Amino acid sequence: MATSSSDDPGPRREGLLRLVREGFKIRHGHPLPLGATFQRGGTNFAVFSRHATEVTLVLFPSGESVAALELPLDPRQNRTGDVWHVLVSGLDVGIGYGFRVAKSPNLEPEIHRFDPRAVLLDPYGRAVAGLEAWGDGADDGPFARLGHVRSVVVDEDFDWQGDQPLNRPLADSIIYELHVRSFSCHPSSGVAHPGTYRGIVEKIDYLRELGVTAVELMPVTEFEESDHHFVNPRTGERLRNLWGYQPISFFAPKVSYALGRSPEAAVREFKEMVQALHRAGIEVILDMVFNHTGEGDETGPTVCFRGLGNTTYYILDPTNGEYLNYSGCGNTLNCNHHVVRNLVLDSLRYWVTEMHVDGFRFDLASILGRGQDGAVLMSPPLLESIAADPILAHSKLIAEAWDAAGLYQVGSFPSWGRWAEWNGKFRDEVRRFVKSDSGVAAFLATRFAGSPDLYRGSGRAPYHSINFVTSHDGFPLQDLVSYNDKHNLDNGEENQDGNPENLSWNCGEEGPSASPEVNALRRRQVRNFAALLLLSEGVPMILAGDEVGRTQQGNNNAYSQDNGISWLDWGLRDRNPDLFRFFSRLIRFRKAHPALRRETFFEDERGGPPPVVWHGVKRGKPDWTTESRAVALHLLRNRTDEDIYLAANAHWETKDFELPLLGAGRRWRRFVDTNREPPDDIAEPGAELPVPGSPTYRLGPRSLVVLVGR
Numbered sequence: 001m002a003t004s005s006s007d008d009p010g011p012r013r014e015g016l017l018r019l020v021r022e023g024f025k026i027r028h029g030h031p032l033p034l035g036a037t038f039q040r041g042g043t044n045f046a047v048f049s050r051h052a053t054e055v056t057l058v059l060f061p062s063g064e065s066v067a068a069l070e071l072p073l074d075p076r077q078n079r080t081g082d083v084w085h086v087l088v089s090g091l092d093v094g095i096g097y098g099f100r101v102a103k104s105p106n107l108e109p110e111i112h113r114f115d116p117r118a119v120l121l122d123p124y125g126r127a128v129a130g131l132e133a134w135g136d137g138a139d140d141g142p143f144a145r146l147g148h149v150r151s152v153v154v155d156e157d158f159d160w161q162g163d164q165p166l167n168r169p170l171a172d173s174i175i176y177e178l179h180v181r182s183f184s185c186h187p188s189s190g191v192a193h194p195g196t197y198r199g200i201v202e203k204i205d206y207l208r209e210l211g212v213t214a215v216e217l218m219p220v221t222e223f224e225e226s227d228h229h230f231v232n233p234r235t236g237e238r239l240r241n242l243w244g245y246q247p248i249s250f251f252a253p254k255v256s257y258a259l260g261r262s263p264e265a266a267v268r269e270f271k272e273m274v275q276a277l278h279r280a281g282i283e284v285i286l287d288m289v290f291n292h293t294g295e296g297d298e299t300g301p302t303v304c305f306r307g308l309g310n311t312t313y314y315i316l317d318p319t320n321g322e323y324l325n326y327s328g329c330g331n332t333l334n335c336n337h338h339v340v341r342n343l344v345l346d347s348l349r350y351w352v353t354e355m356h357v358d359g360f361r362f363d364l365a366s367i368l369g370r371g372q373d374g375a376v377l378m379s380p381p382l383l384e385s386i387a388a389d390p391i392l393a394h395s396k397l398i399a400e401a402w403d404a405a406g407l408y409q410v411g412s413f414p415s416w417g418r419w420a421e422w423n424g425k426f427r428d429e430v431r432r433f434v435k436s437d438s439g440v441a442a443f444l445a446t447r448f449a450g451s452p453d454l455y456r457g458s459g460r461a462p463y464h465s466i467n468f469v470t471s472h473d474g475f476p477l478q479d480l481v482s483y484n485d486k487h488n489l490d491n492g493e494e495n496q497d498g499n500p501e502n503l504s505w506n507c508g509e510e511g512p513s514a515s516p517e518v519n520a521l522r523r524r525q526v527r528n529f530a531a532l533l534l535l536s537e538g539v540p541m542i543l544a545g546d547e548v549g550r551t552q553q554g555n556n557n558a559y560s561q562d563n564g565i566s567w568l569d570w571g572l573r574d575r576n577p578d579l580f581r582f583f584s585r586l587i588r589f590r591k592a593h594p595a596l597r598r599e600t601f602f603e604d605e606r607g608g609p610p611p612v613v614w615h616g617v618k619r620g621k622p623d624w625t626t627e628s629r630a631v632a633l634h635l636l637r638n639r640t641d642e643d644i645y646l647a648a649n650a651h652w653e654t655k656d657f658e659l660p661l662l663g664a665g666r667r668w669r670r671f672v673d674t675n676r677e678p679p680d681d682i683a684e685p686g687a688e689l690p691v692p693g694s695p696t697y698r699l700g701p702r703s704l705v706v707l708v709g710r
Contacts, residue, residue, distance in 0.1 A: 018061040019068045024090030026071060031083035034346070035124030035251075036097065036153045042089030043153060045097065047122060048339055049308045050082040051112050052101045057086055058119050058150075060096030063262075065130060065148045067119070070100070094264060096129050096150035097122065101307050110321035113302065113310045118147070121304040123343055125151030126350075127252045127263030128222040134181070134195070134256035135240050135562070137226045143301040146224055146248070152263040156354060158271050165358045166283050167394045168213055170420060170539060171463035171597045174587055175285065176212040177471055178544035179243065179566070180220060180257045186567040193259045197266075197273040204280045206573075210547060210580070211587035214283035214396075216361055218472055219244035220270070222252040223294055230492035230560060239492060239560035243472065245363060246294035246329065248303050250347040253355075274356050283358035285396060286351060290344050291367035291403065296330035297323045312339050315374050324374050326367050328404030335368045341382045344368075349391045359396025361422070366403040369414055376407060380414055387418035398422065398466055411454030420464040423451055423538065427468055428503055431480070434528050435505035436650045436702065439626035444648070445614060448633065450537030452601045462598050465538035469529050470546055475556045477546040480504045481525040482511060487554030490561065498557030511554060520677075521702065527582055527674040527681060528648070528704050534586040535646060535706065537598050547583035548572035578678035589671060589685040589706075595641040611636055615647075619658035634660045643709030649699045656696040659707070667691065668707040675700030 029044045037044045045057055055078075057071040071086060073079065078086050084099075098119035106112055121128060130149035137145040184191045184199030191202040200215070207215065225240040232239060244254070258266040274284050293313075295306050298321070305313035315324045315332045323331040334340050351357045362368060369380035386392060401413040401421045410424050429443040446453055450462025470477050475486075484506045486498045507513075507521045526549070533540050544550075545568045552558050558566045573580055590596050595611070602612045615632035616623035623630060632647035645668065647657045659668060669688035674681060683689055688708050691697065699705050 019059055020090045027087040028077045029085035029087035031080040031085050035122055042087045043091050044087045046083055046085040047099055048083050049101055051103055053104050054102040055084040056100040058098045058100060060150055062094035093153055093155045096152050098150045111311060113306050115302045115307050118302045118307050120307045121149060122151040123304055125249060125252055127152040127154045127267055128249050129263050132255050132261045135225055142227050142229050146301045146303050154264050154267050163275050163278050163356055165356055166278055168283055170396055171599050173214050173539050174212045175214045175216050175541040176544060177216045177541055179218045182566045183544060183568055186569050188570040196257050196259050197269045198259050201273050201276045204276060207282055208280055210584050214285050216285040218287050219289055220254050221247045222249040222254055223247050232490050233492055234490060240562045242562040242566055243559040245289050247289045248294045251350055285359040285361055286357050287361045287363060289363045290333055291364040292327035292329045292331050292333055300330060312337055326403050326405040327364055332367060334372055335382045336371055336380060344382060345385055352391060352395055361398040363400055364403045365399035366401055366407045366409050383414050387416040415458050415460055417459050420466050423465045423467055430469055430532050431503035433650050434525060436629055441628035441631045442624040445631050448536045449602055456601050462537040462601060463539050466541055467533060467536050467538040468541040469533050470543040475502055475504055476543055476550050476552055477526055477529055478549045478551045479554055481522040482506055483554040484510060486556040488557050502556060524674050524702060530583055530586060531672055531704050534590050535596055544568060547580050549576040549579055582682050585682050585685060592685050593641050595635045595644060617655050617657055619660060630655060632657055645707040647699055648704045650702060652701045654698060654700050656698050658696050662709045666709050669710055671708055672706040675703035
């Protein structure tokens with residue numbers, strides 16, 4: 001029954017001795033749960049493959065890439081329905097494993113892409129070996145290392161010391177999107193363990209000082225960063241897939257982000273990071289990529305899903321086996337097949353129960369609502385199952401409500417009252433207003449109010465709008481005010497990649513400028529963006545580094561820039577202390593004022609007058625015409641908060657705004673005026689400065705003011 005992958009009996013015997021203990025036995029096993037599970041009597045291996053006729057379990061000694069034992073499974077004894085299983089006793093934690101899978105005869109090789117030469121990863125594997133060193137294999141060609149990856153049985157025991165997901169109300173959240181490696185990899189970071197989970201732990205004091213309540217981690221499930229052939233044409237450097245939106249596992253944390261550089265260390269150090277962040281009151285949200293996998297199209301590698309069940313895991317053209325590509329990445333996961341649906345749910349439950357994460361952002365989430373033929377479903381089973389799952393009942397669910405095939409569902413994403421969304425309309429309309437486009441004032445007011453036009457009709461609340469101006473995809477904030485055009489030549493794709501429509505404005509000069517006037521305007525525009533983001537109803541999301549002026553030198557698609565273009569330069573904190581102070585004080589102001597974190601829309605307020613009055617330059621006369629470039633509003637004082645007045649002038653001329661009248665004994669005090677240079681641009685929350693008794697406030701061009709009535 002057992003064979004070795006080595007023709008030399010010497011290494012085979014040595015490998016077997018390292019692999020098995022006394023009491024080694026093989027039994028038929030159990031079909032559930034899927035994956036590798038410690039049970040009484042041994043380790044149970046179970047894997048789904050409907051069309052396979054032959055499945056072999058391949059075992060590797062701990063830390064080794066050469067198989068020591070292969071166990072062909074008997075379809076009469078080791079198969080229940082479509083699940084193949086075997087129970088093996090005498091194995092230690094740390095052993096590697098995988099599956100060889102074949103179909104004989106395979107009359108449709110373009111449909112059923114079985115490859116018995118490949119040792120496949122377990123879709124439910126909790127850890128992956130073979131990718132321990134970041135970037136190794138790049139010189140050997142794309143995907144070279146994937147021929148040596150294997151799943152690993154890990155000990156999941158961990159002393160959480162009472163830790164649980166924090167369950168902070170979404171309305172009170174301030175999200176900080178970061179990349180594990182880029183966050184601390186720059187030499188200026190000063191951390192002992194750059195580019196790792198522990199690097200984030202070392203920067204917790206910084207996150208607390210800034211004031212964010214959650215980190216949203218770009219993909220941390222295992223991927224192969226050396227998966228493409230692009231080269232920087234300027235330096236000759238082979239580029240890597242830094243971002244990680246090419247998963248080969250939905251359970252295993254990225255090993256090269258662990259200091260220990262082992263599968264076991266990755267699991268342990270990820271848990272330690274979550275535990276440390278929770279102690280600091282910071283939640284962990286994972287960016288999950290369930291819309292496609294890193295296997296790509298028919299030219300890509302067979303690593304896992306394709307070799308187990310191509311027709312199960314991917315949406316295909318049934319006539320020729322062509323991959324339907326709604327993701328823009330070569331394939332589309334067949335999310336509403338019941339097997340794949342269960343896989344996604346089990347993955348999410350695992351990250352919540354075993355890894356204690358607090359929520360998820362779903363990349364290209366509209367794909368999760370497509371049927372097995374690619375059609376858009378009215379009531380997608382997967383989205384409904386996630387929303388209704390009792391284990392995920394308190395987890396944050398955030399959808400990127402579009403896909404690469406043109407489906408755009410911002411405001412119409414199937415929600416069942418649970419799903420929040422990245423609000424792309426907030427991003428676009430705030431950008432248009434700040435760069436002085438005409439006719440955007442009414443749209444800005446709607447976005448400031450939590451986008452009731454998008455979410456009120458589906459029974460959702462302002463906090464279901466995840467507001468952002470920048471994200472990993474596109475310009476960072478400094479570049480948004482410094483470049484009109486993308487400059488992506490270093491990506492090796494002749495500047496053809498990246499979205500050409502950035503809604504950016506360079507303030508009169510492309511790229512770095514020596515002009516004091518241009519740089520002053522850019523600083524003011526950055527402050528305008530920050531204030532609108534952090535003072536709007538809904539949940540703000542900050543891109544890591546925006547608070548200190550990080551630049552990507554005009555690259556708006558830096559997915560392959562594993563260098564200073566993507567890494568956070570921590571020297572910026574010292575060079576731009578006033579910008580960090582501006583962001584952190586805005587965050588403290590937001591936390592201090594419940595009126596900015598409403599759980600209902602203005603229209604739904606019960607009892608008393610409406611909580612907001614809209615103005616224009618003239619008091620009580622908002623201007624929603626197509627030529628308007630000014631918006632003002634007054635959040636009325638109530639039993640929990642003070643009066644708050646905000647006026648935004650996107651015109652290139654100074655405007656005098658008539659101020660709302662306050663009751664006797666109270667006066668307006670200035671919190672923010674972005675037209676003023678630091679330190680006068682922002683006050684300490686609670687220590688706002690009195691405004692002279694004029695009935696108007698003179699607001700400079702392209703500026704914003706926030707006043708508090710006290």
